[in-house]
Amino acid sequence: MKRKTTVFILLVLFVGVVTAAFAGEGEGPGVGQPLARDVQALHQLFPNAKECASCHQDHFAAWQRSYHALSIKTGGFKGGFKGHLGHVERQQGKVGRDDYMACFYCHAPALRFATDTMVKEVADGVLKGAIEPFEDLGVTCSVCHRIGPDGQMTPYGVNKAFYGPIQDPQQNLAHASLYSARHQQSQICQECHEWRAPFIPCSSVYNDWVTSQAAQRGDQCQACHMAAEPGKAAKDGPDRTIHPHTWPGGRSELQLLDAVEMTIEGTRQGNQLMATVVMKNTVPHSIPNG
C-alpha cells in the first residue's frame, strides 16, 4: 500500500512538472497542443538535433557546418534582428510576439510553439549576445523533418514520426519514419525562401524558381543545394542515395563558381576595341539572393 502511494505521489509530481513546462498561454498552431515555456519543454515538441547525432552522425556533422545550424547565432542575424525591432519600435512604439516571430518564424521555427514569455526570453538572449541557453533552437533536424507531406510543421508528439525523402525507410526503435515526397521538392524550402509581402524580404529564391525554366524541367532546389551522393542515411543503415545537409549557397566559393558562365567577345574598330562581356546566370533564381 505504501509503495502504491509513493508511486502515485511520484506520478502526480511528474505530471505536475510536465504540465508546469507547458503554460496556459494558448495552443500551438493548429495542433491543439499547449505552448512550451522553456527550452526543455520545446525539445519535447521538437527534439534537440544532438539527439539525432547518435544514429545520423554524417548528416548531423554536415548540418553543424551549415548556416541552418547558425540561424540565430550569426552577427548578421543579430544585427538584422536588432534593426528590425528598432524599426518596429519607431513605427509602433512597442514590440511584441509577432515582431519577434517575424524573424524567428524561419530562424527558430520551433518557437511557433512557445509562449510569448519564452519568445521574448529568446529575443532578449539574441539581443544581449547571451544565446547559449537557446543555441539549439535554430533550423534543426526536427523542424524540417516534422514538416509533413501537406506542408504543415507539427510537434513530434503528434505521431512520433519523422518525415523524409526515403521511400523505404528502415524501421527502428528510435522513431517512426514516414515518406514525404515534399522533401524531394522545392516546396520544402518554400516556407522560408519565398517572399510574401509585407514580410521581410530576406529570401525570394522560391519566387524566382517558380517561373524559371528549371522549374518547368522539374529541377528542384535540392539538385544544387543538396546534390545527391552515395552514403548511409543512418548508422548501420543500408547504402542509399543521400543528400548532404550543408546547403551551400552564396557563402560557398565552389557553389558560386558554377552560378555564372562568362565569355568575352569583341571587334577592333580602328584604334578602339568594342569588347562585350557576356554573363549567363545559370541558376533559377536571381543573384544575389538569400
Next chain:
Amino acid sequence: MVLEVTTKDQDGNQLFKTVKQYLNIGLDAKGLEKFAVWEIVKISEKSTAFKAEETKRETFTIPLDGAKTVEVSARLSYLYTPDSRPMLMKWASKTFEAQ
C-alpha cells in the same frame, strides 16, 4: 556582385579599367530607396541583380592607343555583405590582335 574589366597591351601596360556593380535596390512603403532589409517592401525596377537564368551583355569601348595586341580580362566577384571578402565567381580573358 562586382564585375572588373581590365585591358593590357602587349607590354603589360594597362589601357583600360572599369568596375560595375550588380545589386538589388529595395524600396520602402513610400518608394524611397532603402538598404536595410526590414524597411524594404518592394524591389526597384532599377535593380541590377542578375535575374533568374538571365544573360547580361556589357559592352565597353576601349581606346587602344596604337597597341598591336590587347588582352581583355573580366572578373566577376561576389560579396555576401558589402564589407565581406570578395569571392571570385568567374573570370575570362581574350586576346585581340592587330588587324
